[in-house]
Amino acid sequence: MATLPEFRWRLAPDGYATRRQLRALGLRPGGQDVAAVLQRPRRRRAPLVAYLYRIDHAKPVRPMTPGRTAALAKAMRARRTCPNCRRDAGYCIPRSLGMCVPCADGAGRGG
Numbered sequence: 001m002a003t004l005p006e007f008r009w010r011l012a013p014d015g016y017a018t019r020r021q022l023r024a025l026g027l028r029p030g031g032q033d034v035a036a037v038l039q040r041p042r043r044r045r046a047p048l049v050a051y052l053y054r055i056d057h058a059k060p061v062r063p064m065t066p067g068r069t070a071a072l073a074k075a076m077r078a079r080r081t082c083p084n085c086r087r088d089a090g091y092c093i094p095r096s097l098g099m100c101v102p103c104a105d106g107a108g109r110g111g
Helices: 019-024 066-080 101-108
Strands: 006-008 036-042 045-054
Touching: 019 045
Parallel strands: 006 036
Antiparallel strands: 036 045
């Protein structure tokens, strides 16, 4: 089994990119395997690891279709809708509360 090349932080050669860097370039890994590993050392802890992909093997990002846009909008609307008062809170409901902040404040005071 071949081992992956490892590079230290900020020392990866040109031609490699992380998923986020590929996305910024309008690309995606496109099914390719991880080509290298980038490690950032930390004191008293395991190093941070990032996986690198070859830019020349990456494929363009698929365009957003009307169906995917509608599905994404529906999912975000569900995340903004309070299950108690059924109103659009205007922000994503915190999972820790499970309801909008005004409902959580009202429930916390017993009223």
